[in-house]
Amino acid sequence: MGEGIRVRLLIDKPADGAWNMAVDEAVLRMTSIRRNMLTVRLYMWERPTVSVGYFSRLTEGLLDRCKKRGIDVVRRLSGGGIVFHDDEVTYSVVLPKGLISDCSVLTVCKFVSEGVIIGLSELGVDGRLAHSVSACASGRVEGTIHGALPNAAEFCYAMHSPTDIVVGSAKLVGSAQARCNGAILQHGSVPLGWDKDMLRHLFGDGVLERHEFTSLEELLSYKPSVGDVIEALCVGFERAFGRALHVGKLSDDEVDLALRLAGRKWILRCS
Amino acid sequence: MELRIPEGLLYSPTHEWVKVDGNLATIGVTDFAQREMGELTYIELPDVGDHIEAGQPFGVIESVKASEEVYSPVSGTVVKVNERLLDDPTIVNQDPYGDGWLIVVEMPSSEETKALLTAQAYVEMLRREGRL
Numbered sequence: 177m178g179e180g181i182r183v184r185l186l187i188d189k190p191a192d193g194a195w196n197m198a199v200d201e202a203v204l205r206m207t208s209i210r211r212n213m214l215t216v217r218l219y220m221w222e223r224p225t226v227s228v229g230y231f232s233r234l235t236e237g238l239l240d241r242c243k244k245r246g247i248d249v250v251r252r253l254s255g256g257g258i259v260f261h262d263d264e265v266t267y268s269v270v271l272p273k274g275l276i277s278d279c280s281v282l283t284v285c286k287f288v289s290e291g292v293i294i295g296l297s298e299l300g301v302d303g304r305l306a307h308s309v310s311a312c313a314s315g316r317v318e319g320t321i322h323g324a325l326p327n328a329a330e331f332c333y334a335m336h337s338p339t340d341i342v343v344g345s346a347k348l349v350g351s352a353q354a355r356c357n358g359a360i361l362q363h364g365s366v367p368l369g370w371d372k373d374m375l376r377h378l379f380g381d382g383v384l385e386r387h388e389f390t391s392l393e394e395l396l397s398y399k400p401s402v403g404d405v406i407e408a409l410c411v412g413f414e415r416a417f418g419r420a421l422h423v424g425k426l427s428d429d430e431v432d433l434a435l436r437l438a439g440r441k442w443i444l445r446c447s
Numbered sequence: 448m449e450l451r452i453p454e455g456l457l458y459s460p461t462h463e464w465v466k467v468d469g470n471l472a473t474i475g476v477t478d479f480a481q482r483e484m485g486e487l488t489y490i491e492l493p494d495v496g497d498h499i500e501a502g503q504p505f506g507v508i509e510s511v512k513a514s515e516e517v518y519s520p521v522s523g524t525v526v527k528v529n530e531r532l533l534d535d536p537t538i539v540n541q542d543p544y545g546d547g548w549l550i551v552v553e554m555p556s557s558e559e560t561k562a563l564l565t566a567q568a569y570v571e572m573l574r575r576e577g578r579l
Contacts, residue, residue, distance in 0.1 A: 230507065230514040231489035255488075255514040277577040280483045281513040339512045353513035356504075357461050 177275055177417060182213045185421035187406060190220040193227060193250030196266070198438035200361060201253050201354075202430045203270045208358035211272035216291075216413050216421055218406050219268075221261045223248050224374065229256040229352060232330050241378055254363060256352030257332040260378060262371055263391075265405045267292065268363035269413070279360060281353055282307065285339045287416075288362040292341060292349055295412025296366075299405065301395050303348055307338035328379035333389040346390040366405060369393035450579070451478040453544055457560055458569035459520040464544060467560055472521050475548045476508070476539060479573065485510040487536035492549060497525045499552060501559050506549060508536065517549065521559045527551035 188199070196219055203215050225248040228234045234249065238258070242249050252259075269288045273279050276287055289305050296303040328334040332350040341349035341364075351364030369391045375383050393399040400408075414421055426434070452458070457465045462480035466473040481487070489509040499505040504516035505525075528550050532538055539547035554560075564572060573579040 229509075231491070231509050253514065254512075255509045256512050274576055279578075281485050281510055285512070337512055351512070355513060355515035357516065357518060 177214075177419070180212065181272075181275060181419075183413075183417060183419045183421050184213055184215045184424040185410065186215060186217040186219075186424060186426065188217065188219040190222045192222050193225040193248050193261075194438045195434070196221065197227070197250055197252055198434040198441070199426065199430070200268050200270075200363060201437050201441075202426070202434035203268070204253070204354060204356060204359050204361045205433060206427065206430050207270045207272055208356050211274070211358055214272070214275065214417070214419075215268075215270045215424075216410075217268045217270070218409060219266050220264070220402065221266070224260070224262040224371070225250055226378070227252045227259045227261060229258065229330075229332075230254060230354070232256070232258055234258075237327065238378065245374065245377060247374075247378075252352065252354075252363075254352035254354040254361065256350070257330040257335050259332045259350060259365055260375065261365060262374070263369045263399075264365045264367045265402055265409065266363060266365050267409060268361055270359055270361045272359050273355075273357075281355075282338065284353065284360050284362055285351065288364075289339070289341055289349075289351070291413035291416035292364065292366070292409065293412065294415050295405075295409040296341070296348070298408035298411050299392065299396065299400055301343060301348070301392065303341045303343050305338070306336065306340040306342045306347075328383050328387065331379045331383065331387075334379070334383070334387045343390060343395055346388045348390050348392075348395070366409070367391040368402070368405065369399050450482070450573075451544065452566050452570055454566045456544065456566065457520070457563035458566065459518065459563055460572060461518045461520075463518060463520050465520045465560065465563060466548075467557060470554050470557060471526070472523065472552045472554055472560070473548050474520060474550050474552060475543055476517060477569075478543050479578070480515075481540050481543050481547075484508060484513060484515060487539050490532045490536040490539070490549075492528050492532070493525050495525050495528055499523065499525060508539070519552070520563055521552060521554050523552040523554040525550050526553045 354361045491507040499519045506517040
């Protein structure tokens with residue numbers, strides 16, 4: 177990583193989905209212009225929220241089920257499937273293109289995931305990138321869905337990809353990427369626990385039985401605090417990047433851009 | 448397989464290629480760009496009749512876990528869209544400079560193409576950035 181690059185840490189208060197996505201995009205856009213900073217952002221969600229990947233299909237059925245339980249819905253700027261954000265810490269890492277020589281999707285994912293994996297080990301969880309344990313010799317990023325329920329067809333945790341962080345064979349961290357002219361954003365979810373009734377409501381009765389995914393609570397037999405998970409992730413990113421994280425805040429132009437984006441772009445568009 | 452950068456096309460620093468024929472510009476993404484993304488799963492393109500601006504995004508491509516904007520190397524009006532890609536975006540992976548073309552743009556003038564890179568200059572840019 178270039179010597180002239182600063183590493184900024186943003187720890188944000190829980191916010192609604194539109195704001196969370198708008199801030200991610202604002203940081204991505206400004207990094208694309210300035211290209212002098214890597215940002216690690218850790219955040220939570222004010223209300224339970226379903227986020228839908230840039231191209232994911234949001235069915236009327238899922239939208240109705242979200243409405244019935246008062247769940248917000250937002251579209252992400254990144255690829256990938258549908259994620260239910262509730263009891264979790266979300267990370268986003270934004271880096272300028274060229275910070276690492278190979279900026280392929282998988283290499284950037286590995287670069288960021290290394291920090292998450294070290295952070296998990298701080299909590300006593302032995303996570304690994306699925307790429308390293310699956311037969312994906314081509315380096316291609318391919319997703320597979322095994323026997324998904326109709327309602328769970330695009331549920332991120334029903335999909336297996338080499339970019340997942342797994343414990344044993346169970347998926348713990350799902351992540352996705354958004355790329356623009358000069359910068360790349362990788363964000364992902366670290367679930368502290370799952371609201372299983374809600375998952376059944378959203379994705380179908382068999383979702384827990386059919387698909388192998390887990391949470392920190394299930395792995396550790398207790399639920400770590402948000403503060404502990406944030407601290408562990410900070411240690412992980414510092415070690416992975418070989419740099420101290422400097423606590424910072426959004427710049428004025430990032431705030432201005434996020435306000436404009438949150439007001440229109442990330443409000444739900446159905447497809 | 449060796450990276451393909453055909454002579455006779457023009458290239459943008461954001462990894463799009465342009466084939467100029469009079470005032471028409473056929474635009475696609477380079478072999479380098481499709482390799483960075485991996486196998487494409489979705490593609491979003493403008494409509495015929497849309498006006499696009501040089502340096503601004505005109506579409507989005509997605510592999511399983513990543514979405515990426517595609518930037519226009521020239522300004523003009525979209526006169527043709529490769530609709531086959533909407534059903535099978537992997538054509539871009541298989542043949543980025545042929546069947547994987549994205550759009551054709553009618554340019555008011557070809558002035559903007561002077562700022563684009565030749566194949567040789569594009570290779571040099573990739574070398575300078577440590578990507579070759």
